[in-house]
Amino acid sequence: MGFLDKIRACNAWNPGDFVPLWLNGTQIGWLHRRARDHLRRWPRQFGVESEAVIWFGAPEGFAARTEVLDTLFAALAEEGVVGPPHGERYPLTAGTRDQVCCLIDRAYAPFLGARAFGQHLNGYVRTPHGTEMWVGRRAADRRHYPLHLDNLVAGGLPYGLSLADNLRKECAEEAGIPSVLADRAVAVGAITYCRAAPEGLKPDVMYCYDLELPEDFEPVCTDGEVESFRRLPLAEVAALVRDTEAFKLNCNLTIIDFLIRHGFIAPDEPDYLEILAGLRAPLP
Template sequence: MSFIDKIRACNAWNPSDFVPLWLDGARVGWLRRSACDQLRRWPEQFAVESGRVTWVGAPAEFSARTAALDAVFARLAEEGVVSHLHGERYPLTASTRERACCVIDRACAPFLGARAFGQHLNGYVRTAHGIEMWIGRRAADRRHYPLHLDNLVAGGLPHGLSLVDNLRKECTEEAGIPRALADRAVVAGAITYCRDSAGGLKPDVMYCYDLELPEDFVPVCTDGEVESFQRLPLAEVAALVRDTDAFKLNCNLTIIDFLVRHGFITPEEPDYLEILAGLRAPLP
């Protein structure tokens, strides 16, 4: 295995397996063909054609659009077509979070192939022996990737919360990082990828942060999502990413980006240019 294998795994999808979802002349999602068949059950809402689906019955108001989709997904979740409802609200948007046309349940975003946003933070320590990184192990009861390794802090970005406020919240919940320390996190750009998943298409945006931590800091999970933490030398973290499937899939990208920016992955890496491009894959 290699670093580029992990990037390719996060960008594995076949455009011919999906059709665009349109609203008001903008493409707001990508639907698997089986999802199109489900939406045929609501002909007053969705015009399903061979190469596209149009939300023709969308109300004009933000809240009414949200309610209309909630009714559809309540039925799909009841029937098991959608695995569950998460309870957290994500924007349905053709571009940015700020231009949402309505909100949907987080768990329903892949069904629609809707763009989703999250925040991932690399927490690290500078020691006499070099950089060491704090790594979390996901709890055994997590719905996705139980017991896999994870970034120190990582979470979805709900509608209505600013990036600053959500990062503070995630830092507190997942690692017990106090606000004053969390506010020292440095914005390190964004990673984009698009992947065919069990629930549908995931064209995702991850805002990335670096947080240099005091050597005596020890993270503590307060929301039950992390089973344990360990602090590892950067070379060991890199080997886990490159050579194993120990990490939750998209967390590999956040770490690879860190390795590039901190000079661990250099232009001598055979796939260097593909790695750089793959971390910012164009979203459909």
């Protein structure tokens, strides 16, 4: 295993397994072929072809489109085709968050192969012995990756919240970081990746942040999503990423990015240029 293996794992998908979803001449998603077939049940909404699905029956209004998809996913959830809703609203968009055509529940973005946006924060401390990083262990009841290691703060970016407001919210909920400290977080870029998942396709964008924390800071989870926290030397974190499957899959990417920017992964690292390029994979 190695750093590049983790990047490749986040970008593993076969385009031949998916077909584009179109709305008014714009591609808004990628449907797995089995998801495509489920949409045949709504012939007044979707034109299902062998290599594409066209949402020709979409209402003109934002709220009306949202209602159509809410009804569709409620039916699919009742039958067990998809899981229960998450409860957060995501924009259905072909581009950026402000190019939204309607809203969907976060849980159903992969079914549509829709772009999803999140924020990940690496919290670190400079000590006399070198840089150390705070990592969390996800709670056992998490829907995805229970008991895996995680970034200090990581969460989805719901529609209607600014990046700054959502980061403050996630910092408070996941690690007990007060707003005055959360506001010191430095935006350091974005990571993009696309991978196949059991739920469909995940073409995801993660906005990344660094937050240098006082040495006496102790994170406290207030929303039950994290079981415990540990502060580890950066070399130990790097080894966990490189050599194990301990971290939630996409968290590996944000840590690799941190390791590059802080000089831990240097240009003499094997596959250095491929690692750099892999953190910014083009989204379909």
